[in-house]
Amino acid sequence: MKATLSVAALLVTLAARGGRSDELPPVRRATLDNGLRLVVSEYHELPLVEFYVMVGAGAAQDPPGKAGLAALTATTLRRGAGSLSAEALARAVDSLGGRLDATAGIEATVVSAEFLAKDFSAGLDLLRQVLLDPTFARDEVRRAREEQAAEIVAALDDPGAVAEKCFAAFLYGAHPYGRPIEGFRSTVPGLSRGDVRDFYERWYRPNDTILVLVGDVETADAIIRLREAFGAWRPRPDAVATRAGAPEPVSARRHLLVDKPDASQTQIRFGNISIARSHPDYLAATVANTILGGGFTSQLIEELRVKRSLTYSAWSGFAARLQGGDFRVGTFTKSPTTVETLALALEVEGNFRTQPTAPAALDKARTFLRGQFPLRLESPDALAARLAEGEFYGLPEDDLATYRSRVAQVTAADVERVARDHMPDPDRVAIVVVGKASEIRDPLTARFGNFDTIAPDACEKLSVAR
Known part of the structure; x- marks a missing residue:
């Protein structure tokens, strides 16, 4: 239903613009005192608000011997926050008809959420709790770790997935771009709740994070409310990742x-x-x-x-x-x-x-x-x-x-x-x-x-x- 509404709204918007489809909504950028970069764009065609957060750490920041830690941290991030258990958090999101996800990549982790515009405040508070106060309950970490390990084994039966993983490893070798985001069978079972907490404490900081808000909002008001929600998020100097150098090409077949x-x-x-x-x-x-x-x-x-x-x-x-x-x-x-x-x-x-x-x-x-x-x-x-x-x-x-x-x-x-x-x-x-x-x-x-x-x-x- 939501996807159908999006397409319909797009067609109406393009018709209203006379086909000039490269006209985009205005974008305003701001940086909070703690280093959090904000990007806000008003989008009034749909009664929605979309949050898209990029934390500047991913699988490339996995410590030696702990491949898969960024992925495990992202998965457990949304399994309980503040006073809400994993089940209570899921119910809170569902009760708003919303969505909240977290996924690690190679160089960054994306936390995204979508809510109806009328639920902006409630949705923003849930996102704030997930980003600033995840619980990382021991049972949830264990459950997510077991799921991640099982997915690694299951992927071995998919020739396409094997080809992608082996090509990256064969081409990049020890460079971080050669590591699978989900980690290895040899490393994931050994990841602990303490590892997850340490990764979060090190990397989930505002001074290497981008927060984009697109939706049915007023820009000035949205920035005020984002500052209220995340202004107290404490930065950490070593949260800005030192990136690996450019990978070396192969010189022969x-x-x-x-x-x-x-x-x-x-x-x-x-x-x-x-x-x-x-x-x-x-x-x-x-x-x-x-x-x-x-x-x-x-x-x-x-x-x-x-x-x-x-x-x-x-x-x-x-x-x-x-x-x-x-x-x-x-x-x-x-x-x-x-x-x-x-x-x-x-x-x-x-x-x-x-x-x-x-x-x-x-x-x-x-x-x-x-x-x-x-x-x-x-x-x-x-x-x-x-x-x-x-x-x-x-x-x-x-x-x-x-x-x-x-x-x-x-x-x-x-x-x-x-x-x-x-x-x-x-x-x-x-x-x-x-x-x-x-x-x-x-x-x-x-x-x-x-x-x-x-x-x-x-x-x-x-x-x-x-």
Whole structure:
């Protein structure tokens, strides 16, 4: 019901603006004395208020030997706060028809909440208690830890999840970007309530936190009420994370085969280190990627699916973060066509880096991105997330307002340059193949050279050593 209302409101709003969908609600920024950064945007199309909080610590801040701690802290954060037990807190949120979630990422933890505008005060108080006074009850920590450990084991049965985790570990090695957010089977069972409390006390501080509020509010009043709720939150000098340096790219092709004896299909990933989210080429790189593998009419889809029926899906993308990231290509296929699919995917990516950009493909990509942009801001939660992203990565304040016009200005020369500079040479990539080794190892070795072969659970070891 809420999603339907959001779309309907969006259509009415765009019609009222005469189709000028890049006109965004005004945004006001403020910083409290304790360092908490506030971003407030009035959004009156829906009677909602959306809170989106980014705490500047995630899995990259997990202490040595305690991988998964950021994720466990985020999960237990909303399982009891103030005088409310986990059950009482859940009932309080539900009684308002609201939502309150917390999720750890690699570099930050997101705490988000949504309530009806008439319940702004009550919802704000619940958020305040969760952020400032979580209880971390011993039984709730134990229960969340057991759930997290079980999810790690269950993910080993998902070839796609295994491919993603093993690719990150194989490419990044000991760099924090190679760690799985959920942690390892060897570390999560040993995490304690004291560990969770210590992580919270160190990192959940206002001087490295962004709070975005989007909704049916008056900006001046909203800032006053946010200051009343969070002004007493005490900062801590060491709460500002020291970020790891940029990851090192691989200098030559490296191969890894992850054996799943029960697999009937093969998952394929390859790529290398690439640009940070704040890189000035990111927008042009997004346009380039849309042509190569970012849509259903992309070159990867055309070559691998339409022309040769090797797969149902093939994609590419930039995983861009604070200190760099990676560019990767992904697909899957039947075991007998593993070699053909990998070879063709490498060829398509390599050709894209060196061949001229077709004008029709560029026009299609620009039109697609400009058309999709307003849909990605169609609700308060979507707008709040994008505003928080801009603050976290240090993007220009007009990044969203100028997005569509900047996409329209991307040229073929821009696409060719960023493809050459930021998409990897296919001879310098990390390749991860997940499948039935008894059927695919020999053909892979004959075509590409030696593949180190490991079991899915052994990918954990790749995150601590090259």
